[in-house]
Amino acid sequence: MEKENVGALLRANSYPGRTILLGRDETGEHAVIAYAIMGRSANSRNRVFTPRDGGIVTEAADPAKLADPSLIIYAPVRVLGGDTIVTNGDQTDTIYDALSAGGSFEDALRARTFEPDAPNFTPRVSGLVRLAGGGCSFRLSILKSDCGDGRQCLRYFYEYEHPAPGEGRLISTYRRDGSPIPSFEGEPIRVGVAGGIDAFGALLWESFDEANKVSLFVRYLRLSDGAAEDRIYNKYKKLG
Numbered sequence: 111m112e113k114e115n116v117g118a119l120l121r122a123n124s125y126p127g128r129t130i131l132l133g134r135d136e137t138g139e140h141a142v143i144a145y146a147i148m149g150r151s152a153n154s155r156n157r158v159f160t161p162r163d164g165g166i167v168t169e170a171a172d173p174a175k176l177a178d179p180s181l182i183i184y185a186p187v188r189v190l191g192g193d194t195i196v197t198n199g200d201q202t203d204t205i206y207d208a209l210s211a212g213g214s215f216e217d218a219l220r221a222r223t224f225e226p227d228a229p230n231f232t233p234r235v236s237g238l239v240r241l242a243g244g245g246c247s248f249r250l251s252i253l254k255s256d257c258g259d260g261r262q263c264l265r266y267f268y269e270y271e272h273p274a275p276g277e278g279r280l281i282s283t284y285r286r287d288g289s290p291i292p293s294f295e296g297e298p299i300r301v302g303v304a305g306g307i308d309a310f311g312a313l314l315w316e317s318f319d320e321a322n323k324v325s326l327f328v329r330y331l332r333l334s335d336g337a338a339e340d341r342i343y344n345k346y347k348k349l350g
Contacts (some may be wrong), residue, residue, distance in 0.1 A: 114279075114280075114302070115200050115302060116280065116301040118317075119301065122317055123287075124319040125148060125150065125286065125287035125291070125303070126202035126283070127148055127282055127291065128198040128235065128287075129148075129280060130145055130196055130281050131194070131280045132144075132270075132278055132279055132308060133144070134274075135275065135306070135310075136275055136305070138276075138333075139334070141194075141241065141248070141331040143187070143194060143239055143329040144314055144328045145187060145196050145327045146245075146325065146326040147168070147186075147326075148319070149322060149349045150224075150322060152323020154198070156170050156171050156172055156176060157170060157183075157324055158325060158344040158346070159325040159327050159342045161342070163188070164220045165186070165189055165194075167184070168182060168186065168325070171344075172350075176278075179274065180192040181227060184199050184200045184202060185200075185202050186198065186202060190209050190210060190323065192204055192237070192242060195237070196236070196239075197234065197235065198232075198283060199234055200234050201219065201236055201336075202235075202236075204218045205218045205219070208327045215236075215238045215249050215251070216251070216267050218235075218250075219236060219253060219265065222234060222253060224263060229258065229290040230290045232283050233254035233283045234249070236250070236252075236302070237251075237281075241333060244334055245271070245331055245333060246273065247272070247287075247293075248269075248279075248303075249268065249270070250270075250281050251266060252266045252281055255317065257319070268297065273346075277302055277303055278302075279301070281298040282294050289339075311326065311343065312337045315343045323345055324346070325342070326341075328341045328342075328343075340347070
């Protein structure tokens, strides 16, 4: 299977919604994590990423303009030992709590469903990067409605035990823009991962639709010792 050009893939889609990319850099020395959010409404666009406790949280760029925080304010990235959890909602906490108690990524997500935002029923996308023995593995999941049927939840899980250098897998909440917005379909997309954190982060940020992009987080995790290097891109400046 050919690797997709991630820049071209993102430029061709004005609204993938929220996107997770997990992989490994070209040198093979780092696990790569990227998480991006987009927004069409004023409330969705009124956000920034802020570092906290080894991960990140979403915050209102302008707290005075925050309307409904229920689905937009959460911790997208949390760290538990050698595990890094990344999701598009408060299922980050569900996974963190399950792993803390000796449970699994999959069992945690079997307790959750897609978001209650009919008619879109936004999927919950989640990822887990695990460092062990100088190597890494990662998992991805999507929970989505069955063709827009709010009574049925489809749960898909993908596991990558030995990610190859220079490639990753990308999953997003939406297939494209629309009304209602169609959910992502198929397996996570195999994409190339090229360059260091600054070059790769800039490529991703510049490729997201200018009108709809909101924030991007990129982390390179050194496999030898777990050291993390991060970049955060926020379109809007936090006030207050």
